[in-house]
Amino acid sequence: MSFTRIGSAAAVAVVAAVLLSSCASNESPAPAASGSTAALSGTLNGIGSSAQAAAETAWISGFQSANSGVTVNYDPQGSGAGRTSFIAGSADFAGSDAALKDTELATPSPLCKSGTKAIDLPVYISPIAIAYNVQGLSTLKLDADTIAGIFKGTITKWNDPKIAAQNAGVTLPTAKIVTVHRSDDSGTTFNFSQYLAANASTVWDAPASQTFPYKTGDAAKGGSGVAAAVKAAPNSIAYLDESAAKGLGIAQLKVGSAYSTISAAGASDVVEKSPFETGRAANDLAVAIDRTNTDANAWPLVLVSYLIVCNEYQDAAKGALVKAYASYVAGSAGQTAGSTAAGSAPLSSAVAAKVATAIATIK
Known part of the structure; x- marks a missing residue:
């Protein structure tokens, strides 16, 4: 298996603990993350958010346990590095605590099929x-x-x-x-x-x-x-x-x-009550967080972290693999694994349903 690479000794200790609990929770094989019985194989390389690091470790463990022919690498260099690498075509997906800017959307990755754009999928709330x-x-x-x-x-x-x-x-x-x-x-x-x-x-x-x-x-x-x-x-x-x-x-x-x-x-409550950004494709789910929410016990100092992927990949096999991984991450098993490892909030049922609909459009 290939897990996240973390840049400090302290982080390695934390991730090691996460790995132990994650592996224990995945002793029984999970259903195929793709939602089908078809065997998946190949390698995905992701770069991005260090906030996602613990969750990515758990997601990778769970996904690879269910799909032994797949290797997922994730390097938590930071959100900016993730978006830059994805746009340059050196990462199959990015993890980012900020959605793509309009200027970044206008410069799609060479991994994306010509004429298509990347999309932002909220998968981690903390x-x-x-x-x-x-x-x-x-x-x-x-x-x-x-x-x-x-x-x-x-x-x-x-x-x-x-x-x-x-x-x-x-x-x-x-x-x-x-x-x-x-x-x-x-x-x-x-x-x-x-x-x-x-x-x-x-x-x-x-x-x-x-x-x-x-x-x-x-x-x-x-x-x-x-x-x-x-x-x-x-x-x-x-x-x-x-x-x-x-x-x-x-x-x-x-x-x-x-x-x-x-x-x-x-x-999570702040995010659920926040609208999505306007002027984007229907399957681009960038959240316009309501920073002025004053509900009892609200925490508006929140980040939504995204998987940034091509809506359609040049390589259809790569697209299928990304779609399967995103489906696992945003699904109930992935959200439970991520929240257990990182203390993050699982997506609400309403947000999860919108994310699942967007993931279904990935090719």
């Missing part, structure tokens, strides 16, 4: 954590303006009045805040900055971007790199896919007039 490493600080509440000030560099001390006002009775250190952001082109950064642009525009005066927009703090590559940096740096804070934030404190997020605790259910 809350983004505001994760911190501050000794003795077991609870932390933050609103969007304060988060924006911390990462922009205008709030520099842990006992700043804006933080203290939201954390009555909590002893905050006088220490300097160490922020850590992604150094690479990142869908997690895009979702984080999109949330702040929508909810803290008077502080966060940069548009949503896949590269961190301010020259502040420390930087690290990939979610695993950011997590390792925060764990190594006292008094630090970062934004991370929740799957990468294990072992760190996670702040509560002010949503409306109350504070929400991070949850996959709160993230």
Whole structure:
């Protein structure tokens, strides 16, 4: 079997644990992921989102257990690298925490049949954590303006009045805040900055971007790199896919007039209530996340991660293999495996049905 390649020792340890649980859960062969009895064979190469890494490991394990003639490789270089590689034709599919831009849709992969475009398939929903490493600080509440000030560099001390006002009775250190952001082109950064642009525009005066927009703090590559940096740096804070934030404190997020605790259910509910982007093909399911959702327990600081694939491949056999893999990933078995491995939210039944309809169009 061929599994994800992760770039840090810490990530390898996490993925090893995932593999053990994933393999245990797949001791009984699963039904053929293609939905038929036809044997599948061949190799798929994917590049992309580091947030998807743990889920991809579980998906690959489950899919290959059901299809012994198939090898799936996934390299979590980051969302930007995934989209670039897919468009260049060096990856059969991409994992990305941001849907393809219009300019990217206009430049299809050479793997796609001439005259056709790529499509975005939402397969992974996860809350983004505001994760911190501050000794003795077991609870932390933050609103969007304060988060924006911390990462922009205008709030520099842990006992700043804006933080203290939201954390009555909590002893905050006088220490300097160490922020850590992604150094690479990142869908997690895009979702984080999109949330702040929508909810803290008077502080966060940069548009949503896949590269961190301010020259502040420390930087690290990939979610695993950011997590390792925060764990190594006292008094630090970062934004991370929740799957990468294990072992760190996670702040509560002010949503409306109350504070929400991070949850996959709160993230999933926001996504289900959000519309799809307009002006795209019917089978391109890019989600226009409602970042201003204020429902009780909502978590609008959420990322939707996509499989980006050709709607129609030049190589029909490759198309059939991609279709089978996507079907497994978005199906109930794949969603259960991914959520167990990564703590992500399974697709709601309504979203899953739309994704299945889109996958059926892949050739």
